[in-house]
């Protein structure tokens with residue numbers, strides 16, 4: 001029996017003003033799999049993730065979330081890694097603890113050992129926790145964001161170009177951390193041949 005998808009898009013259109021971005025897209029996001037949205041720069045990959053998150057609304061067509069993934073709830077059920085993540089000012093530890101102060105995430109609040117273990121799996125030194133987030137390199141910021149997505153432990157991960165600033169060892173580490181868990185649905189955008197090799201499905205926006 002074919003499993004019900006987690007997200008289903010039907011005849012999806014999206015325009016910014018007069019500028020059409022997405023035209024008549026229909027596809028499913030299968031649960032427990034890694035789907036990559038691919039397409040040339042400007043094709044609308046980030047925009048599609050924002051439509052999933054409800055930050056933008058389709059001009060026409062529908063996005064249907066199954067099970068507990070109702071549209072108003074999508075942000076509670078997902079961890080989002082934006083491109084060029086900026087968590088603000090403060091130490092890495094202060095900033096990654098912040099989302100766990102919300103009632104929604106309280107039950108997943110990690111202890112220091114869990115934070116350090118996740119950091120270590122991503123090749124981030126222990127002392128990174130005490131550093132100012134603003135002082136980190138782009139690749140370190142990206143890995144801190146990935147650590148946070150992992151620690152939030154949500155059923156859906158929405159990752160915008162998660163490997164764009166990373167070397168091959170870091171890419172492998174992310175693959176091991178995020179893609180080994182088949183209970184999670186991962187949707188990412190990418191141009192990266194290494195990451196594209198780790199897709200179960202791809203959706204082309206070209």
Ligand SMILES: Nc1ncnc2c1ncn2[C@@H]1O[C@H](COP(=O)(O)OP(=O)(O)OP(=O)(O)O)[C@@H](O)[C@H]1O
Nearest residue numbers: 016021039040041042043044045046047048083189
């Ligand atoms: N807020 C906005 N207002 C108007 N146009 C926008 C806005 N955000 C994005 N666009 C336009 O929508 C198009 C798609 O942008 P998007 O960021 O989704 O592309 P992308 O496929 O993720 O590109 P890249 O691979 O370069 O990150 C681009 O032409 C962009 O200029």
